[in-house]
Amino acid sequence: MADALAQSTDYRVLRRLIPRSPYTPDAGQEVRTGILLDTETTGLDHVKDEIIELGMVKFDYTPEGRIVGVRDTFSAFNEPSAPITAEVTALTGITNEVVAGQKFDDGAVTTFAESGVITIAHNSSFDRRFVERYWPVFEHKAWGCSMSEIDWRKHGFAGAQLGYLLNGAGFFHQAHRAVDDCHALLEVLALELPPTGSSALALLLETARKPTMRVWAEQTAFELKDSLKRRGYRWNDGSDGRAKSWFRDVDESALDDEIAFLRTEIYMQDVEPNVQRLTAFTRFSSRI
Template sequence: MNNDATQESRPVFPTLGDGPNSAPPPSRSADAAAPAIRPNNIYAPEKRRESLESRIPRGPVLCHTGKRTALSLENRCFSKRPISRPWPRHSADRRTIGCCAAWSRAYRCPGQRGQETRTGILLDTETTGLDHRKDEIIELGMVKFDYTAEGRIVGVRDTFAAFNEPSAPIPPEITAITGITDEMVAGQRIDDAAVSAFVDDAVITIAHNSGFDRKFAERYWPVFEQKAWGCSATEIDWHEHGFAGAQLGYLLNGTGFFHQAHRAVDDCHALLEVLDFVLPTTGAPALALLLKTARRPTLRVWAEQTAFELKDSLKRRGYRWNDGSDGRPKSWFIDVNESGLDDEIAFLRAEIYMREVEPSVQRLTTFTRFSRRA
């Protein structure tokens, strides 16, 4: 929390609207041959229907060992049908997201030449438990992608997936959820320098539960403390846009995908498809709405020293409990937009304290929101 003043003085997303993070792709004559389909090449003709083998990236990818190596055809998974734009969005055209980091939209996303793009990171962790202070990361997955100022994803640059051996055996319940065993992580370590290099040019990191993933990521790699963060689970009201819920499985079902894995980098690829989905309610990709929400400051209102019997009223209002073990107040709290602050204070005065009070209010930006420092 001590860093709020420092962070608030800097512009939110300094490069999201001010300039590109990568040079525009080189121009190519109309009669030139289409380049080979590779992970770092985002050219893909609209009507192209290449065979499965022709869509396999020939270059190396960052695999689970943390070393760059080529993957064979047998180890790659793809969608059930050839991919071209536009895709039908009805139930008969469901597509399956495969269980390999090499499956990437990079070889099917046409971008407009000369268009300014920014770079983002999709991140997911698998851990030995829920406590970021004592539990450990056992897998890190990331997808680096380019997007336009309008929130349209134009390509994937690279993927990162690596295991980490924890200091104690993986709990059986974690293996049951993730499929990660002690044998899979034995002797594995995540290269800190490789992580820092991978995320260095990104202007935002997005996770589907940033309140969980950011705290773990910051503990292991301080580079994430300096990044803007967005949360695709909480910074889009998915119910408002016709989805059954905010869980990744619900979102994939609503966008026409099946998901067959619970592994870090596969969840990142799944999230990429969700954020690229054009919401019927807005006519824009979900990523555009997420970026718009993430840019806005929020205010955390602390309802301290409230009567125990009022806890149900606070919970119904959306307040969450903090037990004080992390150095923050032992208190109920809620995050609201700036426009909702007066209503929240009025609620506390009328329904909780029954008197005039000035509750503690903390301002959060995309640089501090979801952080263990907030």
């Protein structure tokens, strides 16, 4: 019945996501290993709040970005130093009873993650800052973000929410656990994106490998904030130890145009803004 519906232009069929079983690599097959990662936390502050759940899926992919199979999975809870609030429980489904007496095995986390050549999360600017605080192994890894480093709208999606993207891949899932979201992300990255003929993973890897330049627009007049926002600048409130300032990440090829914009539209003078060069090894990290 589902196959018949799928052949009609009047219906779309969504199938329940069944996680892939671990596979054994073929001898001599050239593959690389990646880590999909998701966290649940007691709040949004990566300095003060705590991780209460960590999920990871280790997978292999070809140099061209085609997913070959799942190697292993990791899922663990951690009891925080203060009770989980009702708000966090409503958001994550994690109660104080679920995490009671649970503690992360730091050695197991490190062993699982160290073989990955890239770590991917669906909001790496959030997850990387948290896991780096707990486990130094993540400080030295290349990172990619499946939410921000793929132009989903360009490929026909109205948004980048994980459940919505999973529906586009033909699946639905009940996101009870962090590792469940990792399995969902695997299928999203396996999706072939028209008209490129490439997988979402291949496009993500291509973007992640490119250096970007972070341009800081410091000490700008308050009345210019709307112009900066329209340009794509974001506000850093200083809570992470960096200056209170507007900033924007651009490709290396667009750096000259960005500096010209600041000189002519914002500062009205020949200034040299603070610029940082970011790569997959430093991007999304609170250390930058």
